Amino acid sequence: MSIVFTNRYATHPDDVKHYDTDKLRQHFLVDNLMQPDVLVLNYTHYERLIVGSAVPVKGAVVLETVDALKAEYFLERRELGVINIGGAGVVEVDGTPYALNFREALYVGKGARDVRFVSTDAANPAKFYLNSTPAHHQYPTRHITMADCNVLNMGALETSNKRDIYQLMIKGVVDTCQLQMGLTVLHPGSVWNTMPAHQHDRRMEAYFYFGLSEGQQVCHFMGEPQQTRHIFVGNDQAVVSPPWSIHSGCGTGSYTFIWGMAGENHDYNDMDKFPASALR
Ligand SMILES: O=C[C@H](O)[C@@H](O)CC(=O)C(=O)O
Numbered sequence: 001m002s003i004v005f006t007n008r009y010a011t012h013p014d015d016v017k018h019y020d021t022d023k024l025r026q027h028f029l030v031d032n033l034m035q036p037d038v039l040v041l042n043y044t045h046y047e048r049l050i051v052g053s054a055v056p057v058k059g060a061v062v063l064e065t066v067d068a069l070k071a072e073y074f075l076e077r078r079e080l081g082v083i084n085i086g087g088a089g090v091v092e093v094d095g096t097p098y099a100l101n102f103r104e105a106l107y108v109g110k111g112a113r114d115v116r117f118v119s120t121d122a123a124n125p126a127k128f129y130l131n132s133t134p135a136h137h138q139y140p141t142r143h144i145t146m147a148d149c150n151v152l153n154m155g156a157l158e159t160s161n162k163r164d165i166y167q168l169m170i171k172g173v174v175d176t177c178q179l180q181m182g183l184t185v186l187h188p189g190s191v192w193n194t195m196p197a198h199q200h201d202r203r204m205e206a207y208f209y210f211g212l213s214e215g216q217q218v219c220h221f222m223g224e225p226q227q228t229r230h231i232f233v234g235n236d237q238a239v240v241s242p243p244w245s246i247h248s249g250c251g252t253g254s255y256t257f258i259w260g261m262a263g264e265n266h267d268y269n270d271m272d273k274f275p276a277s278a279l280r
């Protein structure tokens with residue numbers, strides 16, 4: 001197994017106004033996820049959230065620490081959220097195995113020393129999406145299934161945004177220091193997510209898109225509401241959303257995405273909404 005590590009600094013909205021397509025992609029698109037037998041870690045300087053992945057095929061992928069953390073072990077001062085979007089797999093936390101099926105999640109609290117990812121069947125490997133943020137308190141490690149989580153039924157077919165938001169790591173379901181994560185599944189025929197769009201200057205967010213058919217893309221909208229930009233996103237790619245940015249997408253086909261947030265509070269509903277007519 002090998003490690004791919006990238007470092008991404010934060011941006012100012014006045015600066016981003018002047019970015020062309022390539023520069024927007026360089027700063028916000030994450031297109032190196034889900035590489036077999038690689039621990040992928042993209043360290044963002046937005047709330048120091050790490051966007052990563054582990055796809056174990058030949059053996060286990062181990063959550064090794066990296067020099068940038070200057071930590072004895074990866075979760076010495078961090079918490080971790082894991083969601084499996086592939087075949088059945090197991091996450092071992094200090095020797096305790098947690099079986100994670102498709103769309104199931106694991107919260108791993110600060111202090112876990114040995115975390116490793118394994119696929120149950122190498123021919124249909126698990127694909128673990130990872131978000132990790134700094135933590136200052138140790139909360140218990142928890143396995144969360146789709147049945148355990150809170151579900152929001154949003155949108156309508158008439159507005160092409162009928163979708164179900166599965167809040168896997170959310171206040172009331174699992175205790176975390178700052179991490180919130182969930183899955184949003186679009187109904188057939190619906191292509192818009194997060195419309196009306198919103199901003200939450202208290203928290204950053206990352207959107208990871210998957211389940212797209214061959215050749216399909218999601219056009220992800222970002223920027224300040226009055227100064228939007230777009231990024232075309234392919235399957236298994238993510239966009240890092242700064243606190244000042246809206247984050248919304250429209251697919252050329254159906255898709256699912258994982259959202260992960262970190263920042264000031266745990267109030268999922270404290271977003272500032274912008275109707276389509278307010279966007280520029
Ligand atoms: O702050 C919350 C996040 O942006 C997402 O949960 C929104 C979302 O999945 C959707 O509306 O489709």
Ligand SMILES: [Zn+2]
Binds near residue numbers: 198199200205247
């Ligand atoms: Zn949001």
